[in-house]
Amino acid sequence: xxxxxxxxxxxxxxxxxxxxxxxxxxxxxxxxxxxxxxxxxxxxxxxxxxxxxxxxxxxxxxxxxxxxxxxxxxxxxxxxxxxxxxxxxxxxxxxxxxxxxxxxxxxxxxxxxxxxxxxxxxxxxxxxxxxxxxxxxxxxxxxxxxxxxxxxxxxxxxxxxxxxxxxxxxxxxxxxxxxxxxxxxxxxxxxxxxxxxxxxxxxxxxxxxxxxxxxxxx
Amino acid sequence: xxxxxxxxxxxxxxxxxxxxxxxxxxxxxxxxxxxxxxxxxxxxxxxxxxxxxxxxxxxxxxxxxxxxxxxxxxxxxxxxxxxxxxxxxxxxxxxxxxxxxxxxxxxxxxxxxxxxxxxxxxxxxxxxxxxxxxxxxxxxxxxxxxxxxxxxxxxxxxxxxxxxxxxxxxxxxxxxxxxxxxxxxxxxxxxxxxxxxxxxxxxxxxxxxxxxxxxxxx
Amino acid sequence: xxxxxxxxxxxxxxxxxxxxxxxxxxxxxxxxxxxxxxxxxxxxxxxxxxxxxxxxxxxxxxxxxxxxxxxxxxxxxxxxxxxxxxxxxxxxxxxxxxxxxxxxxxxxxxxxxxxxxxxxxxxxxxxxxxxxxxxxxxxxxxxxxxxxxxxxxxxxxxxxxxxxxxxxxxxxxxxxxxxxxxxxxxxxxxxxxxxxxxxxxxxxxxxxxxxxxxxxxx
Amino acid sequence: xxxxxxxxxxxxxxxxxxxxxxxxxxxxxxxxxxxxxxxxxxxxxxxxxxxxxxxxxxxxxxxxxxxxxxxxxxxxxxxxxxxxxxxxxxxxxxxxxxxxxxxxxxxxxxxxxxxxxxxxxxxxxxxxxxxxxxxxxxxxxxxxxxxxxxxxxxxxxxxxxxxxxxxxxxxxxxxxxxxxxxxxxxxxxxxxxxxxxxxxxxxxxxxxxxxxxxxxxx
Numbered sequence: 001x002x003x004x005x006x007x008x009x010x011x012x013x014x015x016x017x018x019x020x021x022x023x024x025x026x027x028x029x030x031x032x033x034x035x036x037x038x039x040x041x042x043x044x045x046x047x048x049x050x051x052x053x054x055x056x057x058x059x060x061x062x063x064x065x066x067x068x069x070x071x072x073x074x075x076x077x078x079x080x081x082x083x084x085x086x087x088x089x090x091x092x093x094x095x096x097x098x099x100x101x102x103x104x105x106x107x108x109x110x111x112x113x114x115x116x117x118x119x120x121x122x123x124x125x126x127x128x129x130x131x132x133x134x135x136x137x138x139x140x141x142x143x144x145x146x147x148x149x150x151x152x153x154x155x156x157x158x159x160x161x162x163x164x165x166x167x168x169x170x171x172x173x174x175x176x177x178x179x180x181x182x183x184x185x186x187x188x189x190x191x192x193x194x195x196x197x198x199x200x201x202x203x204x205x206x207x208x209x210x211x212x213x214x215x216x217x218x
Numbered sequence: 219x220x221x222x223x224x225x226x227x228x229x230x231x232x233x234x235x236x237x238x239x240x241x242x243x244x245x246x247x248x249x250x251x252x253x254x255x256x257x258x259x260x261x262x263x264x265x266x267x268x269x270x271x272x273x274x275x276x277x278x279x280x281x282x283x284x285x286x287x288x289x290x291x292x293x294x295x296x297x298x299x300x301x302x303x304x305x306x307x308x309x310x311x312x313x314x315x316x317x318x319x320x321x322x323x324x325x326x327x328x329x330x331x332x333x334x335x336x337x338x339x340x341x342x343x344x345x346x347x348x349x350x351x352x353x354x355x356x357x358x359x360x361x362x363x364x365x366x367x368x369x370x371x372x373x374x375x376x377x378x379x380x381x382x383x384x385x386x387x388x389x390x391x392x393x394x395x396x397x398x399x400x401x402x403x404x405x406x407x408x409x410x411x412x413x414x415x416x417x418x419x420x421x422x423x424x425x426x427x428x429x430x431x432x433x434x435x436x
Numbered sequence: 437x438x439x440x441x442x443x444x445x446x447x448x449x450x451x452x453x454x455x456x457x458x459x460x461x462x463x464x465x466x467x468x469x470x471x472x473x474x475x476x477x478x479x480x481x482x483x484x485x486x487x488x489x490x491x492x493x494x495x496x497x498x499x500x501x502x503x504x505x506x507x508x509x510x511x512x513x514x515x516x517x518x519x520x521x522x523x524x525x526x527x528x529x530x531x532x533x534x535x536x537x538x539x540x541x542x543x544x545x546x547x548x549x550x551x552x553x554x555x556x557x558x559x560x561x562x563x564x565x566x567x568x569x570x571x572x573x574x575x576x577x578x579x580x581x582x583x584x585x586x587x588x589x590x591x592x593x594x595x596x597x598x599x600x601x602x603x604x605x606x607x608x609x610x611x612x613x614x615x616x617x618x619x620x621x622x623x624x625x626x627x628x629x630x631x632x633x634x635x636x637x638x639x640x641x642x643x644x645x646x647x648x649x650x651x652x653x654x
Numbered sequence: 655x656x657x658x659x660x661x662x663x664x665x666x667x668x669x670x671x672x673x674x675x676x677x678x679x680x681x682x683x684x685x686x687x688x689x690x691x692x693x694x695x696x697x698x699x700x701x702x703x704x705x706x707x708x709x710x711x712x713x714x715x716x717x718x719x720x721x722x723x724x725x726x727x728x729x730x731x732x733x734x735x736x737x738x739x740x741x742x743x744x745x746x747x748x749x750x751x752x753x754x755x756x757x758x759x760x761x762x763x764x765x766x767x768x769x770x771x772x773x774x775x776x777x778x779x780x781x782x783x784x785x786x787x788x789x790x791x792x793x794x795x796x797x798x799x800x801x802x803x804x805x806x807x808x809x810x811x812x813x814x815x816x817x818x819x820x821x822x823x824x825x826x827x828x829x830x831x832x833x834x835x836x837x838x839x840x841x842x843x844x845x846x847x848x849x850x851x852x853x854x855x856x857x858x859x860x861x862x863x864x865x866x867x868x869x870x871x872x
Contacts (some may be wrong), residue, residue, distance in 0.1 A: 033687065
């Protein structure tokens with residue numbers, strides 16, 4: 001009996017997009033709150049700021065990861081004609097992960113920037129972060145598959161369904177990548193980090209645009 | 219004399235939805251800020267992270283509670299044709315509760331994750347949280363009733379009014395449930411917690427969609 | 437030379453509304469962050485939570501003040517046909533005050549909830565809060581006047597201009613009220629507080645709706 | 655292969671605007687969180703609040719800088735007819751800088767408000783802040799140039815392209831200004847601060863509107 005009517009009553013997907021955009025935008029902007037200002041650095045502030053490189057790196061990785069999931073999410077929901085009760089709830093689970101990411105980011109920032117003597121938790125920190133990224137990617141694929149099975153794509157969806165499939169195919173390797181990076185993080189944290197940066201930059205590069213530029217110039 | 223004109227001047231409900239979506243999205247995303255990174259865990263970080271289970275549970279319950287109220291709120295405002303001065307103000311009271319929820323969540327997180335020796339406040343913490351959930355559900359019902367009495371549903375509202383009534387009927391049991399869970403929290407905190415999780419999962423399950431799937435397969 | 441083109445290029449007011457709604461929604465939701473969880477209260481948590489009454493009161497006043505300014509702002513921008521460079525910038529000054537309000541709220545919360553022995557700053561705290569409320573109301577009136585002088589209201593603006601004037605007239609007393617409350621706060625903090633609550637409740641009451649209900653029933 | 659389809663699938667620019675507005679609104683509103691309430695000031699609270707002038711000044715500068723970049727960003731995206739994969743990603747880099755600004759603001763606030771005896775980091779703090787402002791302005795120009803080269807402006811873009819060029823020309827001096835202010839900050843922090851205020855006020859003044867007023871009156 002539970003949610004039969006109210007969610008089905010959400011005929012349009014506008015509110016879903018607005019709410020999701022809000023959560024994405026807030027999660028991505030909250031990442032900066034956790035960066036701690038160096039205390040009592042005095043005239044050594046410059047070098048104290050430079051010493052925070054692991055913190056900036058974590059910020060960059062987390063920002064880009066959320067940014068990319070947002071781009072994929074936009075592409076997916078844009079292809080939809082409507083949403084249903086199940087999609088709303090699965091979307092909520094994706095947002096739960098997105099909104100949670102600032103926490104593993106903070107854990108990673110703190111445990112990567114510790115002094116050598118206090119070290120020890122980097123493996124868990126990097127793997128924890130990777131796990132959440134992996135679940136985010138997975139949830140996005142689940143959302144896409146659900147939409148396809150429930151026929152949420154429009155009537156002229158032949159094209160859109162293909163579109164969606166391409167999104168899925170494109171995300172599949174990043175899913176594997178995140179799994180690999182997480183496992184690497186457990187063994188060798190800095191290898192995991194490098195892989196996160198690599199995935200971020202790879203997904204971020206507008207390959208088609210670059211190809212067009214090259215063609216035009218070459 | 220006070221608010222006669224300005225609020226009535228808000229002919230459309232677009233701004234109300236945008237503002238409400240913003241508050242919901244921010245409140246739901248702020249929940250993560252309060253989770254404290256384990257300090258000086260060193261190589262025991264993994265077990266320190268696992269020890270935070272009550273914190274993750276509180277996060278999950280609070281996230282799902284706000285998420286569900288957002289879904290119900292979407293369904294309600296979507297069915298409206300217009301809003302009036304009274305609706306705007308009652309909506310503000312609902313948002314006051316939504317925006318306040320991160321505080322009882324934090325209280326619950328802190329008092330559930332204390333060491334045994336420091337224990338003692340769980341009863342008050344769980345009941346405080348349940349009270350705010352109860353008031354949120356109540357306020358949503360008040361909003362729906364107000365909209366019905368003031369004729370804010372559209373002209374083809376026969377259907378929508380029924381819709382709204384179904385929302386009310388559906389919320390009524392959750393209202394009772396929250397009251398029960400709050401009272402249980404006073405007596406036995408962990409029973410209260412289990413009930414919150416149960417309500418969250420129950421309201422979250424897209425029953426109609428599941429039934430459709432089952433029918434299709436069976 | 438400075439802003440000649442870009443701001444004038446903003447032909448629609450949609451972005452202005454979206455951005456303003458965002459700032460209002462965030463400022464109003466951030467208010468809760470500052471409420472500190474009682475530490476080491478153990479089984480006295482309930483009474484510790486009840487002792488936070490001044491904190492809840494400050495939260496309520498600040499929430500309602502921002503909520504009301506948002507309602508007035510909605511009514512004003514809805515009546516506009518277009519915005520210009522000057523309006524965008526004046527609006528930015530209003531948002532600066534709205535986004536700043538959580539700070540005086542925090543100051544007030546901390547200095548009102550101190551133990552008697554540490555007391556002393558309540559006068560400054562309450563007056564500081566009132567000053568920002570006063571400037572917010574003032575800025576809203578400035579925005580309305582600017583819009584009227586620059587002809588930003590629509591062509592069928594006879595009605596809307598009157599609307600705007602009514603908003604101004606309605607705000608004028610609250611401006612005087614805030615000034616009075618601020619001065620009272622300097623002399624007797626709790627009188628100031630009571631006045632803030634009074635203004636909030638007064639502006640919040642949907643007088644016209646109440647009158648309609650009374651008429652219908654009486 | 656990477657992002658070929660999903661981003662290109664974003665035919666409309668509505669989501670981009672909504673997401674960007676969200677990030678701008680949150681970053682600008684988060685600035686206030688970092689201002690610390692004076693502790694144990696007792697009856698000296700008023701003078702303690704007045705002593706925070708450098709903090710308020712930093713808040714003002716940071717708020718106005720983000721506000722102006724938002725206005726420029728609005729003007730740019732409004733002139734666009736569509737966005738492509740590359741634009742989405744470059745926009746993400748701009749947002750990364752916008753969302754990062756609260757951190758250098760906090761650094762500046764802390765190192766400018768230190769007691770004389772602890773001084774020493776103001777040069778680095780002011781230059782760090784200026785560097786991020788410089789990169790923000792630069793990124794905005796890159797976005798504009800990219801949009802022009804890729805033909806993202808509409809078909810009746812003769813006018814809009816000119817518009818965009820004017821934005822670029824207008825930003826160019828502020829870019830030089832920010833570079834100069836940053837260098838000055840390294841040598842003499844307070845000169846850098848004064849320059850930031852000057853740029854903010856200069857870009858904020860609605861010159862065309864002022865000229866129109868003067869013409870009308872003179």
